[in-house]
Every structure is written in structure tokens, then in C-alpha cells.
Amino acid sequence: QAVKQLLELPLNLTIVSPAHTPNWDLVSDVVNSCSRIYRSSKQCRSRYENVLIPREEGKSKNNRPLRTGQMYAQDENATHTQLYTSHFDLMKMTAGKRSPPIKPLLGMNPFQKNPKHASVLAESG
Numbered sequence: 358q359a360v361k362q363l364l365e366l367p368l369n370l371t372i373v374s375p376a377h378t379p380n381w382d383l384v385s386d387v388v389n390s391c392s393r394i395y396r397s398s399k400q401c402r403s404r405y406e407n408v409l410i411p412r413e414e415g416k417s418k419n420n421r422p423l424r425t426g427q428m429y430a431q432d433e434n435a436t437h438t439q440l441y442t443s444h445f446d447l448m449k450m451t452a453g454k455r456s457p458p459i460k461p462l463l464g465m466n467p468f469q470k471n472p473k474h475a476s477v478l479a480e481s482g
Contacts, residue, residue, distance in 0.1 A: 359387040360405060368413055
């Protein structure tokens with residue numbers, strides 16, 4: 358943001374006019390004012406050229422695979438939604454195949470629920 362908005366330079370740092378060059382000391386001051394990590398002007402330049410430019414252009418020098426969150430963000434969580442929709446459909450289909458549980462028919466007498474309790478209560482009167 359410091360390079361693009363404050364210095365108004367293009368992403369690839371092409372110099373449009375001779376006086377319009379990146380001021381890495383200014384970038385370093387901006388980064389250090391809003392970051393917990395201190396970066397010198399040399400570190401800011403190196404990070405911008407080696408990390409930010411390739412990432413913004415979609416080219417990664419280290420060819421590391423994308424993290425799961427990044428892959429989901431690329432397709433606006435369509436894969437994530439599809440995964441959970443398929444899980445839900447499988448659960449619904451499995452639940453539909455099961456036979457419903459057989460509930461015993463209970464009469465009006467509450468002691469029919471548990472015959473042991475009924476016998477204890479009958480003994481004690």
C-alpha cells in the first residue's frame with residue numbers, strides 16, 4: 358500500500374520519470390508505524406521484490422502449494438460449499454435407508470414402563 362498509494366508507483370516499479378523512484382526509507386517508516394515487526398528499508402525492498410510482486414502477478418517463485426484457505430478463496434468457497442452439501446446429502450440418504458426405531462406401545466398404566474419398579478411398589482403396598 359505504501360508503494361502503490363503513497364508513492365503512486367506501478368506494481369512492477371517501472372520508473373515513468375527519472376525523479377519518480379521508490380523511496381524505501383519512507384516505505385520502511387510507514388511499515389514500521391503500523392507493524393509489530395521492524396523492517397529496514399533494505400528488507401522492505403527485498404520483501405517487495407521477492408514476495409509481493411510475484412504474489413500479485415500470480416507467479417510464485419517457490420512453487421509452494423496453496424493453503425486450503427487460499428484454494429477455497431480462489432473459487433469463492435464454491436468447493437467448500439459443495440463438500441458440505443455432499444456430506445449433508447449422504448447423511449440424508451443414509452438416514453432414509455435406516456428402518457425407523459420401534460417404540461413399544463405403552464398403555465395408560467405408568468407401571469408398564471418398568472416392571473421392576475412396579476413389583477417394588479406392589480410389595481410395599
